[in-house]
Amino acid sequence: MEMDLxxxxxxxxxxxxxKHFMALAIMSLAFGAMAMAFAIATITTxxxxxxxxxxxxxLNLVSLVIGFIxxxxxxxxxxxxxxxxxxxxxxxxxxxxxKNLPHEKLxxxxxxxxxxxxxxxxxxxxxxxxxxxAGVCFFANALFQTALLGFNLYTxxxxxxxAVGGILVSTVMGMVGFFLPFSFxxxxxxxxxxxxxxxxxxxxxxxxxxxxx
Amino acid sequence: MNNRRTxxxxxxxxxxxxxxxxxxxxxxxxxNLNSKIGQEHVDFLVLKGYLEKTLExxxxxxTTTSAAKGYVEIFMKLYLELFQNSPEFxx
Numbered sequence: 001m002e003m004d005l006x007x008x009x010x011x012x013x014x015x016x017x018x019k020h021f022m023a024l025a026i027m028s029l030a031f032g033a034m035a036m037a038f039a040i041a042t043i044t045t046x047x048x049x050x051x052x053x054x055x056x057x058x059l060n061l062v063s064l065v066i067g068f069i070x071x072x073x074x075x076x077x078x079x080x081x082x083x084x085x086x087x088x089x090x091x092x093x094x095x096x097x098x099k100n101l102p103h104e105k106l107x108x109x110x111x112x113x114x115x116x117x118x119x120x121x122x123x124x125x126x127x128x129x130x131x132x133x134a135g136v137c138f139f140a141n142a143l144f145q146t147a148l149l150g151f152n153l154y155t156x157x158x159x160x161x162x163a164v165g166g167i168l169v170s171t172v173m174g175m176v177g178f179f180l181p182f183s184f185x186x187x188x189x190x191x192x193x194x195x196x197x198x199x200x201x202x203x204x205x206x207x208x209x210x211x212x213x
Numbered sequence: 214m215n216n217r218r219t220x221x222x223x224x225x226x227x228x229x230x231x232x233x234x235x236x237x238x239x240x241x242x243x244x245n246l247n248s249k250i251g252q253e254h255v256d257f258l259v260l261k262g263y264l265e266k267t268l269e270x271x272x273x274x275x276t277t278t279s280a281a282k283g284y285v286e287i288f289m290k291l292y293l294e295l296f297q298n299s300p301e302f303x304x
Contacts, residue, residue, distance in 0.1 A: 006297060007293070016301070103289050107289045109290070110293065114222075115217060115222070146216075186304075187302050190301065194295050194296060194299050201291035202219055208283070
């Protein structure tokens, strides 16, 4: 009875964690795609502005450079996120939706998730790093857009609403850029703990195998 | 996938898959192993008495024996425990 309750708890925990990780992976992919779109838009806008005006050339140049940096990192980020998502998707099958999964099936999922973490640990660490850089770039972009807005307001050559919209989007993206690594860090903490415990389990299994049967 | 599985995880996969008789090709395909490594693992499990090798219709089939029950159970117990006794991941 107690064992059954524990298993139900494990099953609920596993399914919940898988849902949360799926959400995180999708969010991360969406962030990467939005960052790339935003970076391309920044490059296009500032590139075009450079050909038309020379009044705020330095601010345009800085935005252009930030745009290229974000575009490069977001492309790498999208590739990494898609890879993690695709591997995670391979683990999920139609049986995950069923209730009262047998011990074997549950253990199978745990093994597969552990293997996924072992495989993808460096990739996840890289994504955390890139996401933070993208976050910094978005905040920097928001700052420069604010400066640009101030300059243009002073010279009276700007539309307030799109400019403020751009600043807001940059700020929100910057915040997401820091939220994602924080969530991946929580995921890493959980799985690092399990990885360490799996090494202890390995020792126990090895000694079990050495025992005379 | 790079599939960084430990040998014990591979043994467990083979043993649970071989609850019904399987050929070496089926084991290799299902457990995503190369033929050399797959053969080595299967030979080891046969040697340990965890797998039984039988000849059926001119091909060898491998079936998990009752001797493997202890291994499969301790493996599942430890892996379920490591998941149960760790912090939960939430967004």
